[in-house]
Amino acid sequence: xxxxxxxxxxxxxxxxxxxxxxxxxxxxxxxxxxxxxxxxxxxxxxxxxxxxxxxxxxxxxxxxxxxxxxxxxxxxxxxxxxxxxxxxxxxxxxxxxxxxxxxxxxxxxxxxxxxxxxxxxxxxxxxxxxxxxxxxxxxxxxxxxxxxxxxxxxxxxxxxxxxxxxxxxxxxxxxxxxxxxxxxxxxxxxxxxxxxxxxxxxxxxxxxxxxxxxxxxxxxxxxxxxxxxxxxxxxxxxxxxxxxxxxxxxxxxxxxxxxxxxxxxxxxxxxxxxxxxxxxxxxxxxxxxxxxxxxxxxxxxxxxxxxxxxxxx
Numbered sequence: 001x002x003x004x005x006x007x008x009x010x011x012x013x014x015x016x017x018x019x020x021x022x023x024x025x026x027x028x029x030x031x032x033x034x035x036x037x038x039x040x041x042x043x044x045x046x047x048x049x050x051x052x053x054x055x056x057x058x059x060x061x062x063x064x065x066x067x068x069x070x071x072x073x074x075x076x077x078x079x080x081x082x083x084x085x086x087x088x089x090x091x092x093x094x095x096x097x098x099x100x101x102x103x104x105x106x107x108x109x110x111x112x113x114x115x116x117x118x119x120x121x122x123x124x125x126x127x128x129x130x131x132x133x134x135x136x137x138x139x140x141x142x143x144x145x146x147x148x149x150x151x152x153x154x155x156x157x158x159x160x161x162x163x164x165x166x167x168x169x170x171x172x173x174x175x176x177x178x179x180x181x182x183x184x185x186x187x188x189x190x191x192x193x194x195x196x197x198x199x200x201x202x203x204x205x206x207x208x209x210x211x212x213x214x215x216x217x218x219x220x221x222x223x224x225x226x227x228x229x230x231x232x233x234x235x236x237x238x239x240x241x242x243x244x245x246x247x248x249x250x251x252x253x254x255x256x257x258x259x260x261x262x263x264x265x266x267x268x269x270x271x272x273x274x275x276x277x278x279x280x281x282x283x284x285x286x287x288x289x290x291x292x293x294x295x296x297x298x299x300x301x302x303x304x305x306x307x308x309x310x311x312x313x
Contacts, residue, residue, distance in 0.1 A: 004078075004107045005085050008099075010136045011116035012092035012125065016146045018046040020116055021087050031056035034084025037077065039063060041091035059083070066094045071103040078105040096135050115140035119148045119172075122157060126313070138164055146173045148180040155184035156313050159207050163246040163312040190215065197223040203244045203310040206255050213281045213292045221294075222276040224302055228256060229269040238264040240275050240294070242310045252309065258284050259294040267299065274302040 007024070009017040021038065025031045036058035038048065048060050059081050063069050086108065090099060104110075115137045122145070125133040137143050143161050145152070158170055172180035186208060188201050195216075197205045202223055209216050225240030233239075241256015259277065267273065277294035284291050 002107055003109050004083060004105075005111040006104070006108055007085070007087050008090065008110050008113040009088065009116065010090045010092065010096075010113065010140060012118070012121075012133060012136065013042055014044050015092070015118045016116040016144070017089045018044050018048065020114065020144070021089060022046075022048070024087070025056060025058060026052075030085070031058065035059070035082065036085050036087065037061065037081045037083035038087045038089065039077070040089045041066075041069065041094065042089070063091075066091065066098055069094070069098055069102060071105075074102065074108070075105050078108070092136055093132075096138070100139075112142070113140045114142045114144065117143060117145045117157075119145045119152045119157070126160065134160070134164055137161055137168070140165065140168055142169045142171060144171045144173060145180075147175050148172045149174065150182070152180065153185075154180070154182065155186060155204075158184060159204055159312045162207055162211070163203070163244070164251070190219070193218070194220045195222070197221060199224060199242075199305060199307070199310055202242050203255065203312045206241075206244075206257075207312065209257070209279070209292050213279075213290065216279045216292060217281050219279050220276060220297065221279055222274065224305060225256065225273055225275050226254075226308070227267050227269060227271045227273055228254060229264055229267055231269075233264075236260060236262050236264060238267060240273065240277075243308060244310045244312065246312065255310075257292050257294050258286055259296065261296050261299075272302045272304050274300050 009021055011017050025036060030036070034057070036056070038053070038058060038060045040048070040060060041063045050060055053060055061077050117137070145157055152172070154172055161168055161170060174180050187204060188195065188197065226242055227238060227240055229238040238259050238261060239256040240259055241254055243252050244255050245252050275296055276298045277296045279292050280295060281290050282293045283289065284293060
């Protein structure tokens with residue numbers, strides 16, 4: 001049975017999905033792969049030119065309503081067009097479960113998922129429709145922030161996406177289509193050998209240290225932590241960390257680094273401590289490779305903070 005690759009494009013309306021699909025087909029050589037079928041689930045400002053599509057052996061099918069996106073519909077257009085590849089431009093206001101729970105025609109397989117984001121409106125959507133916009137980015141292989149300028153907080157955007165989607169590759173483009181290659185700024189100074197991480201910066205530090213552990217090799221770090229030290233954990237190991245809210249109350253998760261300490265049995269599970277430790281980059285099974293491992297210099301009891309959660313933005 002021939003496999004038919006599906007390229008999935010998600011994101012809110014006018015975030016650049018149509019433009020990206022047209023560039024992929026017309027400029028990136030995908031039209032050479034055979035008959036293409038575009039399933040478009042929304043009308044945006046940019047439209048497809050069907051005469052232009054015909055020249056590259058591509059067909060366009062519009063889906064007006066979410067309830068019309070069904071297995072029967074997909075099977076019908078598969079039989080009608082017999083595509084060699086499929087491009088789905090999904091509606092940013094439809095639930096992702098409609099897509100993920102719909103049975104695909106035999107042989108159809110999602111091989112790449114791309115999400116587009118308008119950097120000029122991302123903050124507004126985060127503030128007002130956080131769960132909806134993050135759902136669009138949750139399973140994307142590539143997240144493209146377009147229309148960036150010098151005021152775009154690339155670090156904040158990366159943290160918000162990576163908090164839910166660790167595997168995503170992030171791309172930042174300016175309004176003219178060129179790549180935005182500015183360095184991402186951190187809200188704390190890492191130029192010295194010692195770091196005092198506040199509650200406000202903990203989740204940001206955690207994410208950056210996990211992504212770029214070599215930056216922190218040999219540095220001393222101090223922070224307030226909740227102890228994860230259940231009996232089942234290997235002797236000489238505990239995890240100091242914090243509960244972080246990634247998207248909403250339902251998505252609270254514990255984040256912390258492996259910590260080697262011979263007297264870990266003296267540190268009660270779920271107790272609060274202030275820890276100062278040296279960071280070493282070592283192979284750890286928990287990281288499936290090399291990652292940051294903490295070696296305590298001092299550990300003192302601490303009071304539970306007023307807000308036990310930390311945040312990625």
